[in-house]
Structures are given as C-alpha cells and as structure tokens.
Amino acid sequence: MxxxxxxxxxxGSFYALVALGYSMVYGIIxxxxxxxxxxYMLGAFTGFAILGAAGGVSSSxxxxxxxxxxxxxxVITGLAGVVLxxxxxxxxxGAPRLSLLITAVxxxxxxxxxxxxxxxxxxxxxxxxxxGTTLExxxxxxxxxxxxxxxxxxxxMAGLNLLVTRTREGRAMRAIAxxxxxxxxxxxxxxxxxxxxxxxxxxxxxxxxxxAGAYYGKIDFLMGFLIGLKAFTAAVIGGIGNIPGTMLxxxxxxxxxxxxxxxxxxxxxxxxxxxxxxxxxxxxxTGLLGERVTERV
Amino acid sequence: MKxxxxxxxxxxxxxxxxxxxxxxxxxxxxxxxxxxGSGSPAETGSAPGSAEARxxxxxxxxxxxxxxxxxxxxxxxxxxxxxxxxxxxxxxxVAILAPFVNATPYxxxxxxxxxxxxxxxAGLNIVVGxxxxxxxxxxAFFAVGAYTSGxxxxxxxLPLLATVPAVLVATVIAGIVIGAPTLRLRSDYxxxxxxxxxxxxxxxxxxxxxxxxxxxxxxxxxLVDGPVAFYYLTVAVVAVAVxxxxxxxRSRLGRAWRFVREDEDAAEAMGVHTYRVKLAAYIxxxxxxxxxxxxxxxxxxxxxxxxxxxxxxxxxxxAVVLGGMGSMPGVVIGAIVISILPEILRxxxxxxxxxxxxxxxxxxxLRPQGLWPARSKEALK
Numbered sequence: 001m002x003x004x005x006x007x008x009x010x011x012g013s014f015y016a017l018v019a020l021g022y023s024m025v026y027g028i029i030x031x032x033x034x035x036x037x038x039x040y041m042l043g044a045f046t047g048f049a050i051l052g053a054a055g056g057v058s059s060s061x062x063x064x065x066x067x068x069x070x071x072x073x074x075v076i077t078g079l080a081g082v083v084l085x086x087x088x089x090x091x092x093x094g095a096p097r098l099s100l101l102i103t104a105v106x107x108x109x110x111x112x113x114x115x116x117x118x119x120x121x122x123x124x125x126x127x128x129x130x131x132g133t134t135l136e137x138x139x140x141x142x143x144x145x146x147x148x149x150x151x152x153x154x155x156x157m158a159g160l161n162l163l164v165t166r167t168r169e170g171r172a173m174r175a176i177a178x179x180x181x182x183x184x185x186x187x188x189x190x191x192x193x194x195x196x197x198x199x200x201x202x203x204x205x206x207x208x209x210x211x212a213g214a215y216y217g218k219i220d221f222l223m224g225f226l227i228g229l230k231a232f233t234a235a236v237i238g239g240i241g242n243i244p245g246t247m248l249x250x251x252x253x254x255x256x257x258x259x260x261x262x263x264x265x266x267x268x269x270x271x272x273x274x275x276x277x278x279x280x281x282x283x284x285x286t287g288l289l290g291e292r293v294t295e296r297v
Numbered sequence: 298m299k300x301x302x303x304x305x306x307x308x309x310x311x312x313x314x315x316x317x318x319x320x321x322x323x324x325x326x327x328x329x330x331x332x333x334g335s336g337s338p339a340e341t342g343s344a345p346g347s348a349e350a351r352x353x354x355x356x357x358x359x360x361x362x363x364x365x366x367x368x369x370x371x372x373x374x375x376x377x378x379x380x381x382x383x384x385x386x387x388x389x390x391v392a393i394l395a396p397f398v399n400a401t402p403y404x405x406x407x408x409x410x411x412x413x414x415x416x417x418x419a420g421l422n423i424v425v426g427x428x429x430x431x432x433x434x435x436x437a438f439f440a441v442g443a444y445t446s447g448x449x450x451x452x453x454x455l456p457l458l459a460t461v462p463a464v465l466v467a468t469v470i471a472g473i474v475i476g477a478p479t480l481r482l483r484s485d486y487x488x489x490x491x492x493x494x495x496x497x498x499x500x501x502x503x504x505x506x507x508x509x510x511x512x513x514x515x516x517x518x519x520l521v522d523g524p525v526a527f528y529y530l531t532v533a534v535v536a537v538a539v540x541x542x543x544x545x546x547r548s549r550l551g552r553a554w555r556f557v558r559e560d561e562d563a564a565e566a567m568g569v570h571t572y573r574v575k576l577a578a579y580i581x582x583x584x585x586x587x588x589x590x591x592x593x594x595x596x597x598x599x600x601x602x603x604x605x606x607x608x609x610x611x612x613x614x615x616a617v618v619l620g621g622m623g624s625m626p627g628v629v630i631g632a633i634v635i636s637i638l639p640e641i642l643r644x645x646x647x648x649x650x651x652x653x654x655x656x657x658x659x660x661x662x663l664r665p666q667g668l669w670p671a672r673s674k675e676a677l678k
Binding site: 032087088091092095096097099101102103105111112113114116117226229232233267271274275277278281285 | 425429431433475478479482484485486488489490492493494496497500501503504607611614618622647648649650651653654655656657658661662665
C-alpha cells in the first residue's frame with residue numbers, strides 16, 4: 001500500500017515537472033505546446049550526449065556529475081524552447097487557434113523524427129544508471145536515488161513557484177496571462193517575457209528528461225509522446241494554467257496510475273490515465289484548483 | 298440531417314467532386330473588409346501586434362495577412378482551371394485510367410492504399426476543414442471500422458459486406474462517446490482528448506484477446522476477387538465518399554459547420570445549435586473513417602494495432618492541411634501526395650517524417666490556406 005503511494009508520488013513528480021511547462025505556456029499564451037513532451041525527449045538525449053562526451057562516469061561521483069549535467073541540459077533545452085517559440089509560434093500569434101495547434105503538432109513531429117535522424121531509431125542506454133541503496137520506510141521500499149530525484153523535482157518546482165509569485169518577472173507573466181495588450185501598455189516587453197516563459201518550461205521538461213533517462217536507463221526518440229499526453233492530463237486534473245494545481249495534478253495522476261495499475265494490470269495503465277482525463281473533462285473541466293475560464297469575445 | 302439533396306441548386310452528383318468551390322466571380326470583394334465577426338475573438342491571448350487592431354497590409358503579424366493573400370487577388374488562370382467543376386471528374390478519370398498505365402501488383406496496391414487514404418482525408422476534412430475541430434486521433438475511427446469488420450468477418454464467417462451495418466453502428470457510437478463529453482469544451486482540449494482516445498483504442502486493441510492482441514486480425518475475406526477489381530471498387534466507393542463529403546459541406550449543415558468554424562459565439566447567437574452541429578461533424582468524420590477501415594481490412598486482409606498509431610492520424614491531418622483545409626479537391630490532392638510521396642522517396646525513408654513535420658510548420662506559416670485553397674462565398678479564415 002505505502003509502496004503504491006510512493007511509486008505514485010515518484011512517477012507523479014516527473015509528470016508534475018513536465019506538466020508545469022505545459023501549464024505555464026498555456027496559462028500565458030493559451031497555446032497547447034504539443035512539442036513539450038519532445039523537449040523532454042530532447043533533454044534526455046542532450047544529457048546522454050553530454051555524458052557520452054565527458055566519457056565514463058565513476059559510480060561514486062555519479063550524483064554530482066548528474067546534477068551538473070542536469071543544469072547544462074536545462075540551459076540547452078530551454079534555449080531550444082525559445083528557438084521553437086521564435087520560429088514556429090510567434091509568427092502565428094494573431095492567427096486562429098487551429099493554425100497554432102497544427103504548427104505545434106508539426107513541431108512535435110519535426111523534433112521526434114529529427115532526433116531519429118540524428119540519433120537513430122533504436123533505444124539508447126544511458127551511461128549513468130542510478131540504482132542502489134534501498135531504504136525501508138513504513139513498509140515501502142525506496143532508493144536513495146529515487147529520493148534524490150524527487151528532492152530535485154521538488155526544489156525545481158518550489159523555485160518556479162517562488163519565481164512566479166514573488167518576482168517582478170513572475171508578475172509580468174501573470175499580467176500577460178490576464179491581458180497581453182494592457183501589459184504591453186504598462187511597459188512589459190511581452191515577447192521577451194513569453195520567450196523567458198518558454199525557456200523556463202522547456203528547461204523543466206529537459207530536467208525531467210535527464211532524470212528519467214538516468215532512472216529508467218533507456219531513452220528513445222518517441223519517449224516524449226506519451227509523457228506529453230500524461231502531462232497534459234496532469235495539468236487538466238489540477239487546473240491548467242495554475243501552478244500549484246498542476247503540481248497537485250501531476251502527483252495525483254501518478255497516484256491514480258499506480259493504483260490503477262495495481263487493480264487493472266500494467267497493460268491498461270495508459271487507458272486508465274486517459275479515461276481519467278476524459279472523466280475529468282466531463283465532470284470538472286476547470287480542474288481541481290483551476291478557475292472558470294470564459295472565452296472572451 | 299445530412300441529405301445531400303438539401304441543396305436544390307445542385308447541378309448533378311458528378312460535379313460535387315470538384316468540392317466546395319463556388320464560381321470564380323465570388324472571391325474578392327468581401328475579403329478586404331474584415332467583417333466584425335471574422336476577427337479572432339477566441340484569441341484572448343493575442344499579442345499586441347495582432348492583425349485585427351491594425352490596418353490590413355501594415356501588419357507585422359504575418360499569419361492573418363498571408364491568409365488573405367490567395368483570396369484578395371482575382372483568380373489567376375491556373376486557379377480558374379482548378380476551380381473548374383470538371384476537375385473532380387477529371388480526377389476520377391485519372392484514377393480509372395491509371396491501371397492501364399501501370400498494373401503491376403505493387404502499383405495497384407499503392408494506388409489502392411492511396412485511394413483509401415483519400416477517403417480518410419475526406420472524412421477528416423469534414424471535422425477539421427469544415428468544422429474547425431482539430432482531431433488528432435482520427436486513426437481511432439479507422440481502427441474501429443477495420444476491427445469491427447475484421448473481427449466479425451473472421452469470427453462469424455460473414456462476408457465483409459454484411460459487417461458494414463455493424464461498422465456504422467460502432468463508429469457512430471465511438472463518435473458519440475468521444476465527442477459528447479469533449480465537444481462542449483474549448484477547442485484545444487478536444488485536440489488532446491482525441492489524441493488520448495486514439496491511444497486508448499490502439500492499446501485496447503493491443504490488449505484484448507478478441508482483437509488478436511499485438512498480432513491483430515488476419516484472414517479477413519476479400520470484398521471482390523482480384524486486385525484490379527478491388528481497386529476499381531475502392532475507387533468507386535472513395536469517389537462516392539468524397540463527393541458525399543463535398544456535398545455535405547455545401548448543405549445547410551455544411552454552412553452551419555463553417556459558421557461554427559468562423560465564429561462559434563456568433564453562430565450560437567444566430568440560433569445554430571453549435572454543440573449538435575459539431576457532434577454531427579464529428580460523427581460524419583467517424584463514419585467516413587470507419588468505412589475506410591473496412592476497405593483497409595479488405596485490402597490488406599490483415600490488420601494489427603501497429604497500423605493505427607498517432608503517426609497515421611498525423612499523416613491524415615498532414616494531407617488535409619497540405620491540400621487546404623475545407624477544400625475537398627485540395628484535400629484529395631494532398632492525400633494522394635502524402636500517400637504516394639513515400640513510395641517515390643524510398644531512399645529518404647529516415648528523413649521523411651522529419652520533413653513532414655517541418656512541412657506542416659512551413660505550410661502553416663507561409664500558406665495556411667493550403668495548396669488548393671477553398672473558395673466560397675463565405676469569408677475564409
């Protein structure tokens with residue numbers, strides 16, 4: 001039982017990290033960035049490339065090295081997100097929503113299969129594998145590495161939350177979410193803030209990618225597709241556009257999946273998750289903590 | 298609800314193949330004046346540079362400006378040629394004559410697949426092109442159709458034709474199950490939910506025993522004997538399907554679809570029951586996809602979950618976008634290009650999907666109306 005809860009929370013913290021980027025971008029420019037899951041994939045591969053270039057890593061120093069790689073990867077995926085926004089999304093900002101969605105699908109496609117061209121179709125094995133010391137807490141078995149990853153995720157999320165609620169930058173983001181035109185009149189450089197939002201969201205996705213690679217040990221070019229969907233589900237459960245809600249949604253989705261897998265069997269896990277998504281959209285489309293959003297005319 | 302006969306001015310069934318075009322005189326004048334309804338009210342997040350606030354032409358936002366490009370100019374000779382009402386018939390003629398040029402089993406198989414793909418694109422065009430609902434799980438309906446007919450035909454030894462009513466029922470149910478809860482929501486939620494639904498169907502088919510698990514259903518009986526006969530049957534069915542979809546687009550219901558696409562709030566205010574209209578589009582798309590699935594099963598005689606991935610849905614969407622959303626002749630051309638191109642570019646197999654993705658972005662940035670845009674009396678968006 002506690003094992004299930006722990007597994008759920010662990011997976012859920014990944015979902016929450018990825019979902020945050022989704023949610024932030026959606027909250028600010030109302031764009032569903034389908035390529036977000038692929039930035040996660042890009043993060044995993046970037047980390048892979050950096051580790052490969054650095055040569056072998058001794059297992060004793062694995063964790064500090066991994067953290068350094070994590071930071072480097074976050075910068076790179078963040079920049080990739082900025083480029084993506086600049087090239088594919090910004091020119092279409094006034095266009096109908098359908099065009100933006102289609103562009104996002106195209107971007108996702110291009111990233112996935114672009115990576116396939118670069119790295120090949122076969123799964124790659126991560127050079128660093130976290131496994132090891134097991135702890136027993138309340139009957140649940142968990143590893144130090146799991147704890148570290150969750151701690152990193154929590155730190156990243158807490159930092160983001162502080163940034164959005166306490167800083168000048170965060171205030172600008174929230175202002176744009178409310179009304180971009182008025183924010184521009186108030187002297188906010190809307191484009192720059194949106195770029196930085198993409199940077200943050202993509203960096204978080206990249207971090208999650210490296211962590212997933214290091215934990216599961218195997219990465220492939222389609223790994224972002226499913227987690228992108230899951231992250232969206234998490235964001236919807238918690239309330240898309242709402243940062244604490246999204247974190248809650250990610251953890252909740254992890255728990256639901258963990259228990260759903262237990263009851264229904266692993267092969268139905270994804271079906272269960274999407275079933276929850278559809279149920280939520282029917283019953284409470286604003287999510288647990290979301291506010292009712294009316295489409296303004 | 299969707300009788301093609303609702304359009305009394307119809308000259309005849311054949312001309313419907315040429316799609317939702319109107320005579321060329323219509324295009325120009327309305328476009329230069331942005332009508333109050335055709336702005337972008339849904340874009341709450343529109344940036345300060347969005348086009349509605351600026352005079353046309355001086356705008357930095359390239360999206361809306363290029364959208365008008367094809368329609369403000371008077372039609373060129375080429376586009377008038379494309380607007381010709383005989384274009385559809387000519388296309389059909391090409392399809393009929395193609396086996397006389399090359400009738401190797403390989404070529405026939407490719408052409409049959411292309412025809413089935415055209416039908417899929419025609420169905421998706423109803424949903425995405427006419428009604429403006431982004432469906433990213435269209436392969437799900439394809440799968441529902443293929444599996445329903447395949448399983449029934451192999452388990453109960455039915456001829457394939459006898460499974461068609463069951464396929465219709467199954468796809469309509471699938472359309473309602475997925476459409477009913479989500480069509481009330483914001484349009485972008487629909488996109489992700491359909492994506493999830495596509496995965497649900499594929500994983501379910503993969504897990505259930507009755508659908509044969511990962512290896513799928515095999516030994517599906519043929520509809521007719523011989524690949525040539527089947528090719529012609531497919532062409533006939535697809536021609537009727539494309540014509541039907543185009544006719545549907547010009548019916549009263551089709552007008553309502555386009556109204557909903559242009560401005561849902563205005564449509565609602567004018568008394569269009571937007572929810573019901575959207576559901577109708579969704580169900581129509583589901584039926585087209587399901588019937589294409591029957592043809593697919595009959596063509597390959599074996600189906601497996603691997604045929605119904607997101608890739609398939611994305612390729613169909615690609616065809617619709619490339620050809621021109623809402624333009625039936627454009628979509629047909631787009632579908633043929635998308636399905637034949639990989640056969641020609643075999644050497645580029647690795648880069649193909651990457652190029653498709655880039656192409657999708659480029660089309661949306663530079664020519665959102667597609668290769669062969671829809672022209673009609675209503676303003677384009």
